[in-house]
Amino acid sequence: MTERIYNFSAGPAVLPVPVLEQARDEMLSLPGVGMSVMEISHRSKTFDEIIAGAEGGMRELMGIPENYRVLFLQGGASLQFSMVPMNLLTDGASADYVITGSWGKKALKEAKKVGATNVAADLADSRYTRTPEPHELKLDGGAAYVHITSNETIEGVEWKDEPQVGDVPLVCDASSDIMSRPVDVSKYALIYAGAQKNLGPSGLTVVIIREDLPPRAPEGLPTMLDYRTHAENRSLYNTPNTWGIYILNLVCKWARERGGLEAIYKENQEKARLIYDAIDATDFYRGHAAPESRSLMNVTWRLPTEELEKQFVKEATAAKLDGLKGHRSVGGIRASIYNAFPREGCEALVSFMREFERKNG
Numbered sequence: 001m002t003e004r005i006y007n008f009s010a011g012p013a014v015l016p017v018p019v020l021e022q023a024r025d026e027m028l029s030l031p032g033v034g035m036s037v038m039e040i041s042h043r044s045k046t047f048d049e050i051i052a053g054a055e056g057g058m059r060e061l062m063g064i065p066e067n068y069r070v071l072f073l074q075g076g077a078s079l080q081f082s083m084v085p086m087n088l089l090t091d092g093a094s095a096d097y098v099i100t101g102s103w104g105k106k107a108l109k110e111a112k113k114v115g116a117t118n119v120a121a122d123l124a125d126s127r128y129t130r131t132p133e134p135h136e137l138k139l140d141g142g143a144a145y146v147h148i149t150s151n152e153t154i155e156g157v158e159w160k161d162e163p164q165v166g167d168v169p170l171v172c173d174a175s176s177d178i179m180s181r182p183v184d185v186s187k188y189a190l191i192y193a194g195a196q197k198n199l200g201p202s203g204l205t206v207v208i209i210r211e212d213l214p215p216r217a218p219e220g221l222p223t224m225l226d227y228r229t230h231a232e233n234r235s236l237y238n239t240p241n242t243w244g245i246y247i248l249n250l251v252c253k254w255a256r257e258r259g260g261l262e263a264i265y266k267e268n269q270e271k272a273r274l275i276y277d278a279i280d281a282t283d284f285y286r287g288h289a290a291p292e293s294r295s296l297m298n299v300t301w302r303l304p305t306e307e308l309e310k311q312f313v314k315e316a317t318a319a320k321l322d323g324l325k326g327h328r329s330v331g332g333i334r335a336s337i338y339n340a341f342p343r344e345g346c347e348a349l350v351s352f353m354r355e356f357e358r359k360n361g
């Protein structure tokens with residue numbers, strides 16, 4: 001099979017075709033270099049331009065202020081669940097966690113191993129269908145930081161605005177919605193994301209961190225787990241994921257050519273609306289997330305029975321709509337429609353949904 005199908009996978013996920021094409025064209029030899037990006041030194045001039053391009057691309061697209069560092073790390077977003085508290089939860093302080101779904105729970109689990117935590121809100125009672133109202137947040141004004149998950153990939157629940165946390169540093173796991181819409185980075189102390197949803201391949205983690213934070217880390221952390229190490233060495237203390245950074249650089253170029261995050265946000269809203277409208281048009285499909293917390297990246301819904309859900313996934317796969325099975329912890333259907341996912345794929349899914357209901361509803 002050489003034809004591409006529609007890839008609704010939650011991650012690793014679809015990448016822009018022009019990025020894949022350029023990577024293919026440069027696979028054996030980067031122009032003027034005669035070697036692939038995977039075969040050259042991370043300290044070479046060529047790679048220097050690539051890493052600077054990736055950082056510059058993210059800075060321009062996201063409007064990252066001067067007083068923030070952009071770090072390219074490994075270990076996935078999951079390692080950040082530990083690195084954040086190891087570096088920021090110091091001196092007997094406590095950290096606030098807002099739990100809006102499965103990834104927030106995992107982040108909290110790791111923080112508890114490092115220090116004191118306060119669950120500022122846990123939306124378990126709503127079955128993780130929404131983000132909290134401001135009055136539901138029990139914030140500790142003296143917390144070392146407040147941790148949120150901007151988009152819960154499994155439940156399909158996304159914050160529309162960041163919570164008001166006063167002077168307390170706001171830390172955000174943005175793995176599944178980074179660069180999907182404009183955000184005011186200056187409202188955050190730290191944003192982290194595994195690359196494999198919206199930025200590039202797995203094995204690369206981006207950490208955007210305000211420059212006053214790394215120096216606050218306690219002495220004696222393992223070198224590789226200390227933000228200072230990576231901030232002081234421009235992510236080149238050890239060998240970074242050179243391939244991942246190369247792809248990220250191409251993804252940033254692609255995003256700029258699409259018109260930047262405002263244009264991408266508009267496309268994402270339109271793409272998501274097609275599917276949510278199809279869900280709302282009938283009782284046969286039931287959306288998981290509350291309408292005001294619906295994710296633009298991961299659309300989650302149920303069918304009348306698990307049998308029908310299985311059949312839906314099976315027939316969709318046969319129709320070249322791949323990766324629609326919901327996460328095992330919540331079941332149902334999940335359509336992940338990240339930046340690189342084409343609008344035509346959403347239209348194809350909607351046609352399939354109508355036809356499936358007509359035959360089975």
Ligand SMILES: *Cc1c(COP(=O)(O)O)cnc(C)c1O
Pocket residue numbers: 011075076077078079103149151152153173174175176194195197
């Ligand atoms: C995918 C995901 C993770 C886990 O990322 P890894 O890079 O696999 O560790 C964490 N948080 C969110 C919100 C995710 O979507």
